[in-house]
Amino acid sequence: MSKQQRIGLLGGTFDPPHWGHLWLAELARVQLHLDRVLFLPVGDPVHKQGRVITAVSHRLQMVSLAIQENPRFELDTTDCTRPEPHTTVTLLPLLRQRYPDSAFWLLIGGDSLRDLPTWTEPAQLIQACRLAVLPRPGAEVNWEILETAVPGIKTAVDLLEGPTLSISATAIRAWAKQGHEPNYLVPTAVATYLHQHQLYQPQNA
DSSP states (O other), X not given: OOOOEEEEEXXXXXSSOOHHHHHHHXXXXXXXXXXXXXXXXXXXXXXXXXXXXXOHHHHHHXXXXXXXXXXXXXXXXXXXXXXXXXXXXXXXXXXXXXXXXXXXXXEEEHXXXXXXXXXXXXXXXXXXXXXXXXXXTTOOOOHHHHHHHSTTGGGGEEEOOSOOOXXXXXXXXXXXXXXXXOBTTBXXXXXXXXXXXXXXXXXXO
């Protein structure tokens, strides 16, 4: 009988992927003994309507470059190639089909845990996977309120321990649009790709 796979799921726009994404993935992989972490770029994120998103072809290539040095990290295109709506709760059954008999952990930050009641069907979500959460300064979670909104949430969470990298894709784009290079904010291969394809340049602002 084959061993059950332990799989981490890291979804996001990845516009661009940065060291914060990689750190969360590696922290979860080590502490939860994950066999692999799937990076799942979203096609059309429902929570970012109204903002111009970089073409998915660019974002897929950047993720591939960002994770290329870690054999435990994999790019999964399920979320960006499926029909709308692109919500996590509708993604999980598709991943279950692709990875049957696997245990899933959804990798998120403390701010996302705090805001979980605003997600689509959070109660159904925690039935389908566990949550691996990296607490963040300034994103304090009121467990009493959270448990009232999403009963059972406390027993569905595995808290990760480690430093927090306060890096955001929004800040990186803004920095680049001011004419700065994003060196040391993203992996070198991603910085090179951004330069080669003139992404987030002042003229594209």
